[in-house]
Every structure is written in C-alpha cells, then in structure tokens.
Amino acid sequence: MAASLRLGRQGILFGLRLSNFNKCVWATHPWQEHVRHFFRSPWILGVSPVKVQMPALSPTMEEGNIVKWLKKEGEAVAAGDALCEIETDKAVVTLESNDDGIMAKILMEEGSRNVRLGTLIALMVEEGQDWKQVEIPAPDAAAPPATDAAAAPVVPPAAAFPATPPKPATSGPLRLSPAARHILDTHGIDPKLATPTGPRGLITKEDALNLLKTSPAPKASPAMAAPAALSPVLTPAAAPPPPGSRPNIPPLSVPGKPGAPGTFTEIPATNVRRVIAQRLTQSKTTIPHAYASVDCDMAAVMHLRKDLAKEQIKVSVNDFIIKAAAVTLKEMPEVNVTWSGDGPRALDSIHISIAVATDKGLITPIIKDAANKGVQEISANAKALAQKARDGKLLPEEYQGGSFSISNLGMFGISGFSAVINPPQACILAVGTSRSELRLCEDDQTLRTHQLMTVTLSSDGRLVDDELASRFLDKFRGNLEKPQRMALA
Numbered sequence: 001m002a003a004s005l006r007l008g009r010q011g012i013l014f015g016l017r018l019s020n021f022n023k024c025v026w027a028t029h030p031w032q033e034h035v036r037h038f039f040r041s042p043w044i045l046g047v048s049p050v051k052v053q054m055p056a057l058s059p060t061m062e063e064g065n066i067v068k069w070l071k072k073e074g075e076a077v078a079a080g081d082a083l084c085e086i087e088t089d090k091a092v093v094t095l096e097s098n099d100d101g102i103m104a105k106i107l108m109e110e111g112s113r114n115v116r117l118g119t120l121i122a123l124m125v126e127e128g129q130d131w132k133q134v135e136i137p138a139p140d141a142a143a144p145p146a147t148d149a150a151a152a153p154v155v156p157p158a159a160a161f162p163a164t165p166p167k168p169a170t171s172g173p174l175r176l177s178p179a180a181r182h183i184l185d186t187h188g189i190d191p192k193l194a195t196p197t198g199p200r201g202l203i204t205k206e207d208a209l210n211l212l213k214t215s216p217a218p219k220a221s222p223a224m225a226a227p228a229a230l231s232p233v234l235t236p237a238a239a240p241p242p243p244g245s246r247p248n249i250p251p252l253s254v255p256g257k258p259g260a261p262g263t264f265t266e267i268p269a270t271n272v273r274r275v276i277a278q279r280l281t282q283s284k285t286t287i288p289h290a291y292a293s294v295d296c297d298m299a300a301v302m303h304l305r306k307d308l309a310k311e312q313i314k315v316s317v318n319d320f321i322i323k324a325a326a327v328t329l330k331e332m333p334e335v336n337v338t339w340s341g342d343g344p345r346a347l348d349s350i351h352i353s354i355a356v357a358t359d360k361g362l363i364t365p366i367i368k369d370a371a372n373k374g375v376q377e378i379s380a381n382a383k384a385l386a387q388k389a390r391d392g393k394l395l396p397e398e399y400q401g402g403s404f405s406i407s408n409l410g411m412f413g414i415s416g417f418s419a420v421i422n423p424p425q426a427c428i429l430a431v432g433t434s435r436s437e438l439r440l441c442e443d444d445q446t447l448r449t450h451q452l453m454t455v456t457l458s459s460d461g462r463l464v465d466d467e468l469a470s471r472f473l474d475k476f477r478g479n480l481e482k483p484q485r486m487a488l489a
Contacts, residue, residue, distance in 0.1 A: 047133045049123040050099055054108075054115050057086060057093045058396050060275060064088050066112040066121065071103045074131055077124060084121075089275035090363060090399055092392040101126050104134035113268065175201055180208035189215055272361035283420050287339075288461035291418050294473045296480050298434050298451045304483050318354075318408050319379040320486075321431055321455075324479040326350050326370035327486045328472060329404055335472050336403050337463050338424040344463055353402030353422065354382060356389040363389050364422060366402045375486075406431065416454040426463040427472075430456040 054064055065087040071077055082094045083103075101124040108121040115121065125131045174191050176184070180203045184191050191203060194211045198204040269277075301320050308315060329336045329350050336347050350371045353364035365385035367378055388394050404426075407419045410433035419430040434453040441448045455476070459469045479486050 047104075047125050047129045047131070047135060049104060049125060049134050049137070050101055051120055051137075052083065052097075052122040052124060054086070054117050054119045054121050055095065056117050057088045057095070058090050059400065060090075061088045061117065061271075063114045063116045063271065065271060066108050066110055066115060067092055068110055069106060070094075073103055073106060075103050076127075077101055077103055087271055087392070089271045090396070091389075091394045093396075097124075099124065102129070102131045104131035105136060107136075114271075174203065176203045176208075177205060179205035183208040183212065187212060187215070270360050272358075272363070276361050279423065280420055283423050287421050287423060289418075289421060290459050290461045290464075290466060290469065291456055292459070292466065292469045292473055293416065293454055293456040294477055295452045295454055296477045298453050298480070300481055300483055302451060313376055315375050315379040317410070317434070317453075318406075318431070319375050319382060320480065320483060321408065321429075322352050322354065322367055322370055322378050322382065322406060323373075323375050323486050324476055325404060325406060325429060326352055326367075326373075327479050328476045330371040331475060332468075332472055335427060335464055335468065337426050338403065339426065339460060339463055340424060347403045349403070351402045351404075353399075353405040353425070354385070355405065355407040355419075356386045358390050358392070360392070363394065363399055364402060364405055365389050365394055365399050405429070410434065410453070416456055418456050419458050421458050421460055426460045427469075428458045429476075430458065432456075 057064065067085040067087050069084045070082045071084070077083070077097050077100065079097055079100050081097050083097050084095050085092050086095050087093075103122065104125045105123040106121075107123065108115055108119070112121075120137065123134050123136065125134050175196070175198075176191055177198070180194070181191075183205065184194070189208075189211060193215075194203045194207045196203045197207055298317065301317060304320075305315060305317070333346065336350060337344050338347060339345070349369060352367045352370040354367060355362055355364050365388070367373070367381050367385070370378060373381070385394070385398060388398070402422070402425060405419070405422045405428040407428060408431040409417060410431055412433075414432050415435065416432040417430050419428045421428050432454045434451050436449050437452050438447050439450045440446070455473070457469050457473055464472070
C-alpha cells in the first residue's frame with residue numbers, strides 16, 4: 001500500500017515538471033504563433049465570396065445570355081446598382097445587385113450564351129475585404145458527367161463495324177452453271193455463299209436467285225463507287241459506312257467555308273428564337289386549331305381616319321382592329337378565356353396582345369384594358385410598346401398575361417393567312433391587307449367598289465367551337481364596319 005502511494009506521488013511530481021518544461025519551450029518559440037496565424041489568414045484560405053448567379057428574369061426563362069457587364073472587377077457595388085445586362089427569352093433586362101460589396105471576379109464574360117439558371121456568373125466580397133484574394137468555388141460535381149457523355153460514343157466498338165459476313169456454304173472447287181455465274185457476277189455476290197443443289201455440287205440458276213433474294217446488300221459496282229469518292233472526308237468521330245452500302249446522295253454535309261459544296265454555316269439561335277420554336281411546337285401539337293375567315297368592309301374606318309387626320313389625330317387601321325376585338329370580347333365574354341391544366345378559365349380583364357416583329361424574333365406586347373380605352377389612346381400605347389419591343393426594353397408585365405392576340409401582316413401585302421395560337425390563350429386573329437372589289441349593292445342593284453379586308457380567326461377547339469367562333473367574327477365585323485358602335489359599347 002505504501003509503495004503504491006509513493007509511486008502515485010512521484011507520477012504527479014513528474015507531470016508538473018513536464019508541464020513547466022512545455023511552457024518554457026512554447027515561450028522560447030514565438031514563431032509557432034506566427035505559423036498558426038499564417039495558416040489561418042485569408043491569404044491562404046481566401047476571402048469568402050458573395051455569389052452572383054444567373055436569375056430567372058421571366059417565367060419562361062431557362063437560360064440567358066450575358067450582353068454587357070456594367071461593373072468591373074474591383075469596383076464598389078451598392079444594393080440596387082446595375083451589375084450587367086442579360087438577354088432573356090423576351091428582352092434585355094438589367095440585373096441589379098441585392099448586396100453591398102466589391103465586384104471581385106467575373107466568371108461569365110460578355111457574350112457568354114446559353115447560361116443556365118443558377119449558374120455562377122460572378123463573385124463579390126464584402127466591403128473592407130481584399131477582393132483580389134477571393135476564394136473561387138470549385139466547379140459543380142454535375143459537370144464531369146458531361147465529359148463522360150461526350151466520350152461515350154467512342155467507347156462502343158460494335159456499332160462502328162459491319163457485322164461478320166456469313167460463313168461460306170461451300171468448300172473446295174466451285175462449279176457454277178453459266179446462268180448462275182452471270183447473275184452472281186452482275187450483282188457482285190460471292191459464289192461461296194451459295195448453297196449448291198445441282199449434281200456433284202453444281203450451283204444452278206435457282207441457287208443464284210435464292211442467294212440474291214436473301215443477300216442483304218450487293219457490293220457497290222465501280223460506277224457507283226466513283227461518286228462516293230468525291231464526298232468530303234468524314235470526321236474521326238463518324239463511323240465509316242459498311243462495305244456494300246449505297247453512297248450518300250447528296251454527299252454528307254460538314255461544316256466548312258460558306259458556299260462550298262457539301263458544307264453549311266451554323267447560325268446560333270437567340271433565346272427569343274429558341275423559346276418561339278418551343279412555344280409554336282407546343283401550340284401546334286397540343287392545341288386543336290380551328291379556322292374561320294370573314295371579309296370586313298373598311299369604308300367607314302377609312303372615312304373616319306381621314307376626318308381624324310384633318311384634326312391632326314393620326315391613328316392606324318390596326319388601332320381600330322384592336323378596339324373592335326376588345327369591344328367584341330366585352331360583348332362575348334365566353335371567348336375571353338384561357339386553357340390551363342385543369343380546364344377553362346374565364347378572364348375578368350381584356351388585354352390584347354399585338355404581334356411585333358423584331359430582329360430577334362416575334363414578341364407580343366399587351367394593350368391592357370383595351371375595351372375601356374379610346375382609339376387614340378390605343379394608338380399611343382401600341383406605338384410606345386412596339387418601339388420598346390424593337391429596342392429590347394420591354395418589362396415582363398408588358399408582354400405577359402394577354403387574353404387575345406392580333407397578328408397583322410396587311411402592311412406587307414398579305415391578303416390572308418392563318419396564325420398559330422399563343423398558349424394559353426384561346427384565339428388569335430390574323431389580319432390581311434385591304435383590297436378594292438366590285439360588288440352588287442342590294443339596295444339599288446348597282447355595282448359599287450368596296451374596300452374589303454380578310455380576317456381569319458384561329459381558335460382553340462376545346463374552348464371556342466365553330467358556332468361560337470362564327471358569332472364572334474360576325475359581331476367583330478359589325479363593330480368594325482360601324483365604328484360608332486364601338487364608342488357606345
């Protein structure tokens with residue numbers, strides 16, 4: 001017992017001496033504190049960044065293009081400052097900053113195209129931090145599979161080579177009849193593939209014909225192989241055609257100089273064009289289109305325009321068409337509907353979408369509450385929206401939420417056409433040019449010149465049937481041919 005107590009006391013004393021020794025060592029080596037501070041410093045670990053990601057600037061936007069950066073690296077940024085201009089599927093929108101800080105690193109340069117939503121486009125740091133020491137995050141883990149997918153077509157060797165030819169049916173010396181030899185030589189078929197049925201292993205005419213029927217493809221003759229030699233050289237990724245296949249006519253197109261035979265020039269599609277293609281495909285494949293046309297007499301509208309021009313009030317024929325469509329929708333609310341996944345939806349407001357052609361594609365700004373506006377106010381709104389659309393400055397609320405669309409190609413001399421419905425809307429009105437025609441007047445049985453204009457209504461058969469579409473066009477024609485009715489509606 002006494003020995004155990006002595007050992008325990010000695011252990012305690014040894015521990016105290018060791019503790020004092022460590023204190024002395026740490027006191028004589030202050031450089032360790034500097035090492036610890038060095039590895040904890042931002043120079044090694046980097047400054048934690050504030051991420052700027054590609055935002056969704058419209059409901060249908062899936063990717064965007066970086067048009068122009070308005071801030072440079074190292075420049076101070078305040079909340080609300082414009083960072084860059086982004087081309088969405090509808091317009092060019094300015095991205096504003098949500099935080100204060102310093103622009104540290106631009107990851108997506110100007111001109112970057114098809115940047116997916118959520119992609120990191122820039123990094124910021126907080127005020128007072130060294131923006132040059134910003135820590136750049138590693139690429140997402142989802143990126144490597146793209147390289148694997150790109151290399152995948154090179155791996156499978158089976159699809160790149162032709163199937164193993166069938167085993168010859170005969171061995172030893174071949175005996176062919178003259179007719180069989182002629183048939184096989186003409187079609188370039190190996191006689192060893194034939195099954196002889198004649199005496200002493202003779203290949204007869206019937207054997208050659210049976211082989212011709214079962215042969216997958218004859219060998220190309222020299223006359224046919226000559227044009228194939230003129231086709232451009234295939235890229236290494238393309239698999240060589242199997243022997244015996246017919247040559248590509250016309251030759252396989254490959255990228256090259258514009259105008260050179262067998263080449264093409266790739267044209268990058270803008271976001272607007274890509275979304276238009278998706279929407280048109282969706283419309284034509286999911287909406288049952290029905291069409292109805294009617295001729296409208298524009299004499300009263302033309303006369304009213306001349307009277308207004310004398311008073312320095314300039315309005316277009318399209319302004320009267322917008323007003324007539326809006327008034328007709330107010331009189332027939334059953335046409336002012338849209339289709340959703342659950343079924344029809346009746347709309348309380350009448351917003352008319354007008355198709356405007358721009359360099360980047362077609363866009364449909366909206367004349368809101370058009371039924372309660374005069375023709376002069378509609379004209380001013382239409383001109384302002386059309387100019388903003390061509391400049392790419394439309395706001396999302398200025399082209400989203402329309403209930404009825406109008407597409408007018410009359411200024412291009414188009415007499416009549418059918419337009420594609422803009423989902424989820426139920427109808428679109430296609431307007432052609434006006435023309436002069438002689439028609440018999442029923443009152444005095446005389447021929448008179450009429451200024452006629454053809455309009456075609458494309459309607460969603462699930463919402464607007466043929467009878468309802470016909471009544472709509474009849475009332476629309478009445479409103480357009482008697483403009484004073486629109487003022488009273």
